[in-house]
Amino acid sequence: MNGADTLIKTFLNCEVDVCFTNPGTSEMHFVAALDKETGMRSVLGLFEGAVTGAADGYGRMAGKPAATLLHLGPGLANGLANLHNARRARTPLVNVVGEHATYHRHLDAPLTSDIAGFASPVSSWIRVSESADQVAADGAAAIAAARSAPGQIATLILPADTAWTETDAGVAALPAVAAPTAPAQDPARLVDVLRSGEPVALLLNGAATSGPGLTLAGQIAQATGATLVGDTFISRIARGAGRPGVERLPYFAEQAIEFLSRFAHLVLVDTKAPVSFFAYPGVPSELTPDGCTLHSLAAPGEDAVGALAALVEALDATTTSAGPASLAPPAAPTGELTPEKIAQAVGHLLPEDCIVVNEAATGGFAIPAMTAQSAPHDWLDLTGGAIGMGIPAATGAAIACPDRHVLNLQADGSGMYTLQALWTQAREGLDITTIIFANRKYAILQVEFMRVGAHNPGRRAMDMLELDRPELRWVELAAGMGVPGEQVTTADALVAALGRSLSTPGPYLIEAVI
């Protein structure tokens, strides 16, 4: 076996069996090694932003890392924005970045660059594999790093000769994975706060928004009257009928401060004290109101589920209901198409166990409320603010969960960043419905332009924020990559199109003009 063979076999040995790829010459031995291992699913993306975004969506849904295969520094660079999002989502993810042969690096050939430099801002773990004998162990170490709590990005740089040289090193086993640590402070100390009679919010993210963590949070809320609040952007949250309801911290700083002013206590569960997404002149950046006391139940990297369980126990609430929402989806909308009607159509038709990938931006404001009592579903947000996550992440989520439908709620401006992932959806025949919120502008920026106090919104400035000259024609863009679709301009047409798409295998794109 050569180094590449030992690396792929090590990945499979460590339960990494999906590789999102866009290879180049320096990765050809890795591709040859992939070819031999039928247990490894290779998924090609036509741009690295599609590759890394898919690995993010996969990791969030699979709960284990996918690998990416990227071509040298520029290939990694093209994937960095979605790696930034994955870092913020704490997604486990292993990058394999091809590099020139060890003896070729110093020659400064055209594609030579500082790969570790590019990787550093998004990676918790970086290693250059300097010999074929070492690559299997390096690969296993990368996976262990990626799986370490709370979920990390590991980047393995693989010189071409490390891949192509024969080795007797064999396949490596997974080293110890760092588990979440016990919370620094005793969860039971918060019983008095929760029983104080003062208004308390639990601010949730990470392990507290899905699975047993969310159920435990629901029990605490039911037993004490506390309010469950999610961060504005959450890596993955279970929602809909049968799940405890979770309010969301508003996006705009003033609204978030106003929202939090209801509470005397804010208990952080797998998240940090809330801060404004951007700074605005004259508006505080730290959102916790003066009269509100912060408490930490579990910081990121600490065992949030264990802490929640300990608190449930201390509250004597182990048999309390988690307060599941009932099933009560909205009726089908009719008439003129508006963002509210899109939300209503989604809430009406959302199928059971659907995965919602939300990058709808301003157009999606009504969707959380309209889907709160729809069929149970998982929901993935844009965690890092780097637009262009939606289409790729939907692709990766569908690879992770082949039996579930994926619904991608997608702003048009953001969708243009990584539209190439539609091709992968067609190629892999994935059950993904994309709804494009076609407002033909960077609407959030038109709002923000005023909010930051940049007065005089002249024509030339607004021109930088509008996408209607020329209009994007999403149905043709999708068709160009093999994804069928249609444009809808009424709520009735949207309901019909969405219903058809959800019952038809394969990807589909609906351009909803608003």
Place this chain on the structure above:
Amino acid sequence: MNGADTLIKTFLNCEVDVCFTNPGTSEMHFVAALDKETGMRSVLGLFEGAVTGAADGYGRMAGKPAATLLHLGPGLANGLANLHNARRARTPLVNVVGEHATYHRHLDAPLTSDIAGFASPVSSWIRVSESADQVAADGAAAIAAARSAPGQIATLILPADTAWTETDAGVAALPAVAAPTAPAQDPARLVDVLRSGEPVALLLNGAATSGPGLTLAGQIAQATGATLVGDTFISRIARGAGRPGVERLPYFAEQAIEFLSRFAHLVLVDTKAPVSFFAYPGVPSELTPDGCTLHSLAAPGEDAVGALAALVEALDATTTSAGPASLAPPAAPTGELTPEKIAQAVGHLLPEDCIVVNEAATGGFAIPAMTAQSAPHDWLDLTGGAIGMGIPAATGAAIACPDRHVLNLQADGSGMYTLQALWTQAREGLDITTIIFANRKYAILQVEFMRVGAHNPGRRAMDMLELDRPELRWVELAAGMGVPGEQVTTADALVAALGRSLSTPGPYLIEAVI
């Protein structure tokens, strides 16, 4: 004036009057400042790879920097691959990267990242502007850095409060720009080499491939019998009738070594000793054959034109002709469409003063020979190997040279990386014809797979290198972004379509199926 106002006015004062943009919230004051200055042309791109690639094409043709406006770390990250190409092309270019307000950075909001870390691998100059009083001077320093020989990338990081705070600092003037230095060794020492009767090649790039440098190189070749050879990938070269002919160093290492074995001496003019693009098992990475002696006339950063002039003087060749090519374009091709026929059609129809942006990859092998005696034109290569340069660079070249037609020879796989730039072409009404070489595969990788000795090219491996499942439909992709086009499958249809496009204003895309 606020900091953003002083920065824009300083840019205009330093003759930077084009800004390629994709702004976000943290750049809204810069956008507002742009709005007030009608002398500054703002060009919106729907993805930052389109923005930076356009700035590269602009800088190569204008000979001065454009600015880019990028949104925080992820916005910069999306533009890094084309900044890598621009670095290799030595293109003068100034990035303005918005950052959170100075007091907001430490809060680690979702979009916070290590911007300088992302910028470092591609930038020769990086500065964070820490106050509104400083931003004008910082902007002028960035432009001076970008214009310093041999052309550099300068990245100015602009915290939002630095932009929005009022200042009395005023507009800054351009500081001293570093000129090329005199060559370390006397050019005249090479007279003996050139007169030795042994075969000599001048290996050219940078200032030696266009303008007075190329004429001087031509005089040396005519006076001494030396051969003019260009690097495999050149930032900008003047070609066609009236210009000295320049052979090109072949791409593949074995062919390059064979090619160079004809020469006893290799004289480097504004370039480095040739190295292989990639390493291959058993093939040397350094391409200069054992029997060939290397000489440096001018290293990058040294005054190549001055060195060439001194050598012409020493050779007593100041009145020698530069050996211009005659005008003898090929006849129009007919019949089945092949890569050779595309080249022939291009050579036949190439209009005078056209700018050719070449990212045709394997499909373009016949174009240099077929255009060597076409009408005079400028030619821009993919200098850094980071695919996705063509459509954006063509966009920027057209902005720099509004009176010239731009012809983008574009591989399909590479074109998919930054297809968003087609929208900017439509929006700005640019005279650009894009020919897509639609072979529906990463053809170069199918060659490289064999060459690197990765045997057993199984179906699963080849599947990673083919783009035909589903087929890309470029005419629909272009139409989706407002660019008209057509697919051609015969040489006759290509000639007709290309002829029409070259005589019609605005962008056009021809998908040439091969």
